[in-house]
Amino acid sequence: MKKELVKTKILQKREVAPNIFEFIIDADNALRESKAGQFIHIKCGDGVYLRRPISICELFENKLRFLFEVKGEGTRELAENEQGDFLDILGPLGIGFTTNKTYQTPVVIGGGIGIYPLLQVAKEVNPITILGFRNKSLITLEDDFKKVSKDVIITTDDGSYGRKGLVTDSLCEILSKKTVDAIFVCGPMPMIKAVRKIALEHNIFCEVSLEERMACGIGACLCCATKVKSPVVGEDYTYFHVCKAGPVFDAKEVMLDE
Ligand SMILES: Cc1cc2nc3c(=O)[nH]c(=O)nc-3n(C[C@H](O)[C@H](O)[C@H](O)COP(=O)(O)OP(=O)(O)OC[C@H]3O[C@@H](n4cnc5c(N)ncnc54)[C@H](O)[C@@H]3O)c2cc1C
Numbered sequence: 001m002k003k004e005l006v007k008t009k010i011l012q013k014r015e016v017a018p019n020i021f022e023f024i025i026d027a028d029n030a031l032r033e034s035k036a037g038q039f040i041h042i043k044c045g046d047g048v049y050l051r052r053p054i055s056i057c058e059l060f061e062n063k064l065r066f067l068f069e070v071k072g073e074g075t076r077e078l079a080e081n082e083q084g085d086f087l088d089i090l091g092p093l094g095i096g097f098t099t100n101k102t103y104q105t106p107v108v109i110g111g112g113i114g115i116y117p118l119l120q121v122a123k124e125v126n127p128i129t130i131l132g133f134r135n136k137s138l139i140t141l142e143d144d145f146k147k148v149s150k151d152v153i154i155t156t157d158d159g160s161y162g163r164k165g166l167v168t169d170s171l172c173e174i175l176s177k178k179t180v181d182a183i184f185v186c187g188p189m190p191m192i193k194a195v196r197k198i199a200l201e202h203n204i205f206c207e208v209s210l211e212e213r214m215a216c217g218i219g220a221c222l223c224c225a226t227k228v229k230s231p232v233v234g235e236d237y238t239y240f241h242v243c244k245a246g247p248v249f250d251a252k253e254v255m256l257d258e
Contacts, residue, residue: 003093003218004030007086011063016140019070020113021079025087027064034059036120037096037184037209037248040066041217043088045077050215051090052078053243055117055186058144067116067140093217094247097207099124103182107174108149109167109195111187115141117209121184122148128180129153130170132191136161168194180204186211189256196251206251212242219244227255 008031012024025031031040034056041051052074058065070079081087099121106127110118115131122129122145129149133139134157145152153170154162163170168191174180175198185195186209199206214224224242228249232238237255240246246254 003091006030006089006091008089010081010083010085010087013081013083016067017138020067020138020140021070022065022067022140023081023087024063024065025089026062027059028062031064031089031091032059032062034064034092035096036099036124037117037207038092038094039117039217039247040064040089040091041093042078042090044074045080048074048077050074051217053093053211053214053217053247055209055211055247056092056120057116057141058119058123067113069113090217094243095245097121097184097209097248101182103127105178105180106182106184107171107180108145109171109183109185109187109191111167111191112138114185114187114191114209114211115145117186118184119144119148125182125184126150127182127184128174130155130167130174132156132167132187133161134158166194167191168198171195171198175202182206183251185209193256196254196256199251207248208251208254208256209248210242210246210254212247214243217243227258229253229255 006029009026014022039053106125108127108129111132128151130153132155183206212224219241225239230238
């Protein structure tokens with residue numbers, strides 16, 4: 001996969017929820033090769049040295065859409081960019097989701113800002129989608145997912161919208177009625193671990209996207225190492241860089257609890 005450094009224009013900027021911004025940028029460049037689940041590494045501004053990783057949310061008409069929550073210095077500076085400004089981006093980076101196979105009943109599960117890389121997945125596999133949020137004010141992309149999913153279930157922790165409860169409650173309900181043959185998940189680590197456990201128990205193909213903290217984004221530093229089953233005979237486990245071998249991993253290969 002070719003990754004390049006591109007300077008590309010912000011075509012549209014919107015605050016879609018408190019502190020959550022959507023940027024649509026020109027992808028008539030190396031970014032047009034981006035795949036669902038890959039990410040871009042963005043230079044946020046002059047005051048922040050390290051680039052920040054942000055998922056590719058959607059590709060359309062040579063445009064790339066991404067959404068991010070303002071967390072700290074990097075994303076705060078990124079949010080100060082305006083329509084017409086140019087962003088310095090390294091990408092596309094990482095290994096994405098396996099969307100090029102035929103699935104009968106795939107399920108996409110996202111939590112919080114982890115829903116963003118899943119829109120492109122949903123566009124490609126037409127899943128049942130379960131999206132979990134802390135409360136109603138943080139819900140984004142509901143209509144976008146509805147356009148490309150067989151069904152969309154929204155859960156909130158406080159019951160302010162959709163079903164009150166966890167995404168895993170809705171997943172278990174689906175599993176009691178249907179045979180699911182693939183699960184694609186991204187979100188907070190406890191959610192990923194819980195979904196992975198259910199997928200392994202039911203022997204369902206499952207891919208998890210780990211949005212771990214990372215620094216270089218290209219496998220040169222050791223910031224984002226994660227434990228995986230070793231491909232070497234006689235070796236139980238090894239460590240892979242999330243930025244290079246991931247962020248998407250087969251749930252059977254990545255060792256999150258072990
Ligand atoms: C592959 C990948 C894809 C991502 N995609 C998106 C996306 O599409 N949208 C989005 O909003 N965010 C995404 N993130 C998370 C985003 O990169 C971080 O929120 C951002 O780097 C924070 O930078 P900052 O300088 O604003 O905050 P910092 O000052 O670096 O951190 C502020 C706070 O956020 C926490 N934090 C920083 N990075 C992470 C992380 N990766 N996971 C959990 N907590 C973190 C810190 O511990 C701290 O409490 C992604 C991360 C990865 C690795």
